[in-house]
Amino acid sequence: MTKQLKSYVGGQWVAGNGGWRPLHNPTTGAQIAEASTAGVDMGAAVRYAREHGAGLRSLSFAERGACLAAAAKALHAFRDELLALSTESGGNTRGDAKFDVDGATGTLQYYAKLGERLGEATCFRDGEPLQLARSPRFAGQHVWTPLQGVAVHINAFNFPAWGFAEKAAVAWLAGLPVITKPATSTAVLTVRMVEILAESGALPTGSLSLITGGAGDLLDHLGYQDVLAFTGGSNTALTLRQHPAVLERGCRLNVEADSLNAAVLGPDVDPDSDTFELFVGDVVRDMTQKAGQKCTAIRRVFVPAKRMAAAREALVEALGAIRVGDPALKEVRMGPLASASQLADVREGVARLQKVATPALGDGGRGELVGVNGDEGYFMSPVLLVAEDPRAAIAHDREVFGPVATLLPYKDTAEVGELVGLGQGGLVASIYTDKPAVATEVALALAPHSGRVNIGGEKVAEHSLGPGAVLPMLLHGGPGRAGGGEELGGPRGLQLYLQRTALQGYKPILEKLVADLPSFEAS
Ligand code: NAP
Numbered sequence: 001m002t003k004q005l006k007s008y009v010g011g012q013w014v015a016g017n018g019g020w021r022p023l024h025n026p027t028t029g030a031q032i033a034e035a036s037t038a039g040v041d042m043g044a045a046v047r048y049a050r051e052h053g054a055g056l057r058s059l060s061f062a063e064r065g066a067c068l069a070a071a072a073k074a075l076h077a078f079r080d081e082l083l084a085l086s087t088e089s090g091g092n093t094r095g096d097a098k099f100d101v102d103g104a105t106g107t108l109q110y111y112a113k114l115g116e117r118l119g120e121a122t123c124f125r126d127g128e129p130l131q132l133a134r135s136p137r138f139a140g141q142h143v144w145t146p147l148q149g150v151a152v153h154i155n156a157f158n159f160p161a162w163g164f165a166e167k168a169a170v171a172w173l174a175g176l177p178v179i180t181k182p183a184t185s186t187a188v189l190t191v192r193m194v195e196i197l198a199e200s201g202a203l204p205t206g207s208l209s210l211i212t213g214g215a216g217d218l219l220d221h222l223g224y225q226d227v228l229a230f231t232g233g234s235n236t237a238l239t240l241r242q243h244p245a246v247l248e249r250g251c252r253l254n255v256e257a258d259s260l261n262a263a264v265l266g267p268d269v270d271p272d273s274d275t276f277e278l279f280v281g282d283v284v285r286d287m288t289q290k291a292g293q294k295c296t297a298i299r300r301v302f303v304p305a306k307r308m309a310a311a312r313e314a315l316v317e318a319l320g321a322i323r324v325g326d327p328a329l330k331e332v333r334m335g336p337l338a339s340a341s342q343l344a345d346v347r348e349g350v351a352r353l354q355k356v357a358t359p360a361l362g363d364g365g366r367g368e369l370v371g372v373n374g375d376e377g378y379f380m381s382p383v384l385l386v387a388e389d390p391r392a393a394i395a396h397d398r399e400v401f402g403p404v405a406t407l408l409p410y411k412d413t414a415e416v417g418e419l420v421g422l423g424q425g426g427l428v429a430s431i432y433t434d435k436p437a438v439a440t441e442v443a444l445a446l447a448p449h450s451g452r453v454n455i456g457g458e459k460v461a462e463h464s465l466g467p468g469a470v471l472p473m474l475l476h477g478g479p480g481r482a483g484g485g486e487e488l489g490g491p492r493g494l495q496l497y498l499q500r501t502a503l504q505g506y507k508p509i510l511e512k513l514v515a516d517l518p519s520f521e522a523s
Contacts, residue, residue, distance in 0.1 A: 003033040005191050008198060008210040009045035009179075011052070016040060016213055021184050026091030026336040027326055027377045033089075035184050037213035045179060045209055046221040049150045052206025053177020057146050059204070060122055061518075064173050065115015067203050072108035074200035075165075075193060079105075082161065082192065089188035090160065091335040091378070093327040096290045103470075104165035104193070107488075110472040111169040114491060118518045122146070122175065124491075125517040126500060129510050139507035141514055144498040146175035147252075149225030151497060152218065154240075156232045157183035157338050158293040158401075160190045166472070166488060167229050172207060174497035176227065181211040181218070183232070185339045219243050224250035227497055229487070231256040231295070237483055254496050255483030256476070258399040260299040260423040261286075261467065264416055264442060266433025271310040274458040279432040280311075282456065282466040283405065284318045287382055288334045289468060292403035293342070296428050296468045300395060302419060305409040312386060312407055316361045319382045325370030332370050336378040337402055343378040349400030350383050356392035357385035357406050396422035399481075413438060417445025425480020428467045430454040451478030451486070491520045 004020070006013040016036025023033040056064060075082065079101065086097035126142035151171035155163040160182050168178045182190035194210040197203060211218060222228060222245040230240055230253065237255045245251040263283055269275045286298040303311040327335030337343045350364040367381025382403040387395050390408040410419055420429050429450040431442040434457045443453045452474060454467040470476045475489035487493055503510055 002031055005033050005035040005187060005212045007037055007040050007212045008194050008208070009040060010048040011205065014040055021213060023089065023185060023188060024339065025088055026338050027328070027372070029340070029376050029378070033188055035187055035213040037211055037216050040211070040216065042211075042216050042218040043221045045211070046150055046218070049177040049179050049206055049209050053150065053204070054148070054206070055204045056172060056177060056207055057122065057148070057175040059175070060120045061115045061118035061173065062120060064175065065112045065118070067207070068108045068115060068169055068172060069112035070200065070202035071197055072105045072112060074196055074202050075108070076105050078196050082189065085189050085192055086161065087327050090186045090338055091327055092290065093332055093335050096327070096335065099289065100159050100161040103159070103162035107162065107166045107472045108169045111173045115173050118491070121517050123517060124498065125514040125519050127519070129507055132504060137507055138504070139510050140502055140504045141510040142500055142502050143514060143517065144495065144500050146498055147225045147227065149176070149223065149227070151176040151178045151227045151229065152222060153178060153180045154215065154228070154230045154232065155180065155182050156295070157186045157342070158290060158295070160186045161193060163231055164190050164193060166470075168208070170488065170493040171227070171497050172203070174494040176497045177207045177209070179209040179211060179218070181215055184213055187212050219245045222249065222251040227252045227254070229254040229496065234258045234481060234483075252496065254485040254487065256295065256485045256487060257481065257483035259295055259426040259428075259478055259482040260396060260399050261296055261426050261428050262300045262302060262420045262423065262446075263298045263430040263467065264302040264420070264432065264446075265304065265307060265311060266431060266435065266438045266442070267304045267413060268433055268435045268438055269307075271307065271314065274461045275432050275434055275456065276314070278456050278458075278461040278464065280314045280318055282430065282468075283315060284322070285466055286468045287319065287403045287405050288322050291334055291337050291380070292382075293338060293401055294468055296470060298430070298467065299399060299405055300420075300423065301405055301407045302390065302410050302416060303407060305411060308386070308407065308409050312360050312384070315384055315407070319361055319384060322382060323370050324367055324379060324381050325372050329371045334382070334403065337380060338378070340378055342401065343380060346380060346400055346402030346404065349398050349402070350404055352394050352398055353385050353400065353404070353406060356389065356394050357387035360384045360386050360407070390419050391422065396424070413442055416442050417449070420446055421449045423449070423481065425478055425482050426450050427476070427478040427482050428452040428454060430456055430467045432456040434458050449479065451475055451482060
């Protein structure tokens, strides 16, 4: 019998009562579970989290950090099981599974350490006292205190482990209970993680709830002390932005959405250089890691017109060497896409890109597969397209969420900012160069369009993690199409869950009030 996934609400595991949605193993297409939230009382779930999870707020940062450390330890004890589940339920190779699962525990650990450093305080100061009148007695001071509601996290299908943990770690450290809702298609892994955490007792009662399946009327119960943090597609984001909880009741909303991330090869980079090799390696990794289903993956590759042939040749050669197939096999570097609908969406995207670009490798088909039976599973081999017109609209408009990228020529660095900006805002953009002047010009031109700019070159080639890896100490998010949200970024990530308040009054009182509070800058 198919496993029926439950939600964890009100401190209990609760089954849905109909309208089951199937979950599949992407490698075989076989159904592995089903999920439903029909009959789950979302209002009661929110009330329970708000009331019982309030205990987190009274803990110090150090105590909350200790909870995060315990959560990371509990999950790490089940690492092998979680990695195997990631392969079965998400089509991840072992490397891709580690990226997600170890990324989850790593982010929890990072915020655990931050909590330890922040110490016995429960909230933050912001800057120093400001003199407000002629007399220095009357002063102003900003502080940040935790909101008193619940953090609702709605996540995308591609990172069921990291997506859950990176949001939860920050909210918990800020002092808010979490209701997490993974995307249904890959929820199996998150469900298991929540089971482990619930059994471990690592977190105070009420700190964690889970919605497994559709969100139902969850948002109807949110108000101005609550936070809704969303990761997913722009269309869903638009629906959430228009929800009365956000528009009328002031629920805080953070959106992490689509992004056509760009990589730019500098005009100074020769094809036989280390920097060229780094550039090719980053593009190939981003196109094939998690089968390109990464919000930070490079989708547009800008190359000086004179280097188009060399870049195309190197990328085709490197991509052609990637073995695609059963992700459980050691020799396989790229697994299937996560679901049938994802595969159909990517194929449709490739067909649209072909209106303005010519395939240099791949055509949207399965290609040669290792260890896969017949036409089972949701496979697609990497697709590299080449466009002659760098301004062709589709290349900048359609985020094809799979192992697909388009190579585009540019004339000179002065037009790079404008070309990358055609993507209408992204999570990350890269410039590969060894010339400081080029790095400065292009990085500053990319910055207004990007949440993060990666400068690749020979000096960092050995150490660089590439643009695709999201690090807890750096900002994750981007303007425009990317949603305009901000996550992580070390202590600044907590601001989403805190209220900034301007205090004004007698300076010695204000000084005493903030005397033991940490500031974001110092932590
Ligand atoms: P999606 O279809 O927008 O779904 C995302 C989440 O929203 C899922 O949990 C989904 O639940 C839920 N959802 C859908 N409709 C909803 C509604 N009306 N009310 C409340 N929740 C709703 O996106 P996806 O296909 O999972 O993910 C792919 C997209 O995510 C890509 O565009 C990618 O760029 C983006 N992404 C962005 C980032 C980032 O950090 N910027 C990271 C990863 C992915 P169900 O699954 O139950 O429908």
